[in-house]
Amino acid sequence: MVGGGHAGIEAVHAAGRLGAKVALVLPNPDKIGVMPCNPAIGGPGKSQLVFELGALGGVMGKLADSTAIHARTLNASKGPAVQSLRVQNERDGYAAAARELVESTPGVEIVRGEVAALLTEDGRVSGCALTDGSELLSPSVVLCTGTFLAGVVWYGKMQRAAGRQGEPPARHLSKSLRETGHDLLRFKTGTPPRIRADSVDFDVLQVVPADNPARSFTGNPSPRATESPTWLTHTTPHTHELIEANLNESPMFSGDIEGSGPRYCPSIEDKVVRFRDKDRHLLFVEPDGVQTSEVYLQGFSSSLPPILQDDMIHTLPGFERAVIQRYAYAVEYDALDPTQLSVTLMSKRLPGLFSAGQINGTSGYEEAAAQGLIAGVNAARWAAGEEPVYIRRDQGYLGVLLDDLVRWGIDEPYRMLTSRNEHRLLHRQDNAGERLAAVGHSWGLVDDERLARQEASSRAVHGEVERLQGLRLQGELASKVLARPGNSYESLRPLLGESSLSREEGERVEILVKYASYIERSRRELQSRAEYEEAALGELDINSISGLSNEGREALLRERPLTLGAAQRTRGVRDSDVTALLVHLRRKRTVSRETVAAAGD
């Protein structure tokens, strides 16, 4: 395992739990589990990933809960599918907890060093050579190198080779990846400035309090999870003038940085230029601990020179005298084109090589951790000679993430969003355990007792839904009363008689009752897609099928999708092409209802 970030932690932990012998290679063990961007876990799409990880036996939710200083449900009024937990963490505490977890995982040894090259034998990976000349031999290698591959950090037009602020990059791995037949992408991302907390005038900032009682990923919130607020400030016309006047100082705008940046996480320069009609942009001020020493200015990432950043910060309400402790910077790095991976996150070019996180072109701790778990499990299984596993797109966000990455490919850093998931009403954070605990159990990451607890909870929730459909409250069905706008399970609890459900279970009952018709519709939709999804294209002679558009035919020949569902998601394939394929399949009676037992390719 190469790298101890959020992907690496899950990979190491999962492989260790499955009984593999793991060497975790990284230059500095003190950096395990650092949060180089904001000190927070969760948010729309991301919290669902963390809940799914928890259900499968991952650790991110546990780490986040144990070090939480603030937790809040975002989108609380926007419906059950998009309600998303976000937890602010004590930055140093999180890293310490992560390191402790890694060190206490059985079979894990930490090796200080930098990888010089991948070792191969008979077309498979056989370990890696370190820059100190030593070699680590293993049937599986997992790369979780984050932004370190040929990393270059930019402050204004000043640049230096670095994987993260102050840390040397991975200088050799890109070459080794190319030599083993891999294509690399060049991406960039950025981070906002950190400001000394005692230089901020918090009194003028708008307070955003934590939810009380506390929310959590595991049902086990830290007692401190309600202790700290976050705050809001905003840019001013003066900020915008400063930025507009100095755009030529930005390496992004002058074209010095060639890497593709994420559109959904734009720098403040991007926002000012792209939305000239807006005279202010919201900024979230996030603490990095209860006794916070510095704050993170969410929404203010920048690649303008440090000297200018000082002036920009001073235009923000509450930051007139603020002192920047660490300046905003942009980082450029190499990533693997993820279409070279199978859905199990093993390289198609070099069997035994796995990768997870930013090296696969994603952005975000949660996306990294989710891949880390899959890569870790499959690396261990590969080493043990077992069949690989993955999560299907119709099973959850993790499946959407894997499918999007390896089938569609990406041209900018990929962030999970609820809108990427066509089944988001079925893939809620509240039912992640019900959806995936049995899968985690079958992989060996969830023990019998936890699975039994999960199953008992699911039974209790569905039993209660059924009970409410028969119970009458003053002549009216309890389920009807609960479904009425404004009513909640908690508010009706005194009227409902004996119930041993927890608050979260009560909320699940409420969702299942209130949104029953929509949930049913989504389920039917999922089933009807499943027919498409699973219809095997097999060895179709694409050239013999008429009714295909020329562009569609080329795309099908190029991408060779295995199923009709994959064909539908192939770039260049039109809906009329899918219809033509369907017609062809039906005629040939080759539509198979069996799931394609596909390990990707």
Added chain:
Amino acid sequence: MALPPTGDTIAAISTAPGTGAVGIVRISGPSSLEVADALFVPAGGAKPSGLPANRATFGRIVNGATLVDEAIMLNFRAPRSYTGQDVIELQTHGGPAVLRQVLELAVSHGARLAGPGEFTLRAYLNGRIDLVQAESVLGLVNAQSEAARRQAAFGLSRELSRQLDDIQTALTRVYGNIQAVVDYPEEGVEDSDRIAPLEEVIGRIDALLATARAGSIAVDGARLALVGPPNAGKSSLLNALLGYERSLVSDIPGTTRDYLEAPMNIDGVPITAIDTAGIRETGDQIEASGVERALQLAADAHLALCLLDGSVELSAEEHELLSSLDPSRTLVLASKSDLPHAWSELGNGNLTYLRVSAVTGDGLEQLRSQISERLTGDAGSSELWVTNERHARALERTRELAGQALRAPDDLAALDLEEALRTLASITGREGIAEETLEHIFANFCVGK
């Protein structure tokens, strides 16, 4: 039933059966040019496959060494043809024997006889036309009236598709905004109002749906029932409207025992006028069943003309008849306006009446325009009418979903809008249309289209 294969080469006679000045055999598919090479000898000597595309070429159709006919060959190359495939059209002399022989030749050289609508199916599957346009081709072929032809032409020109595109754009904008708001709760995405744009969409769909009755009448025609007591002059009025003698007219009450149907046309709308037996309490058995039948026909008709003798007082029976008719689908007429008026009140506030005379033609123009207004007036000023039941059903569902999305929480509203967009797209067939729907549509085509 399954859709026919689309990868082979098909041929059909594309002109109407019977003898005409010109007849066309159309061939489409990957071997069109090979078929043409085998049966057509251009006057210039080259082979058809050696000729440039989109060219009309004079030459001879031959069966081996035997001349079949002289013909003009039109030669279109994929994808720039009606079907998106290589297409050959042979314009021959129009006799059935010639055409049959050319078709048989094409088949003997490897083409397959085309089934109904196969050319248009290929055009749709190859993205040359959308489904509304494909249906409009069928509509044009089958048009029995000017109104039906006009609506099919609107469909073919994408007039309806364009309106659906506008609705789709509006829904997509609302949908996109919801997605942005839920995925970026902290990035200051403005939670823009979705009520106003959705209500506008609903208004537009309602306006389209309001034309559905007129649209279905344009295609299938309207049934116009003439009811009223014996000898009120129903048959005379019918003859006056038709402009020729259709009913048996006599002075003996109850002459029209059962009913007569006569086709007519008002403002381009096809109408079947039904002259019913005189409605009257009667002991005569044959006539009694006719009366029952007449009331039933009036109830089933799009519009009933209730004709009462204006020159004699209204009887109790006539008052009873007036109360048994649906005012929204009835026009009351006082006949014999050339004679002195015996009454001026119907005694029913929901009904008004028009004076007409089959003898002088008085009131007939007004009657025609009122019939037209009652049959197609719902369409308002809209020139475009929804003529297709499938379209109307999809629009109704889209409207229902847009209505739900008005009030649902954002994530559920997004689900409603997704389905609304899919439903809307199913009209033009740009997305996920069930194969059964396609089969149904293309099964209704005539061969050669």
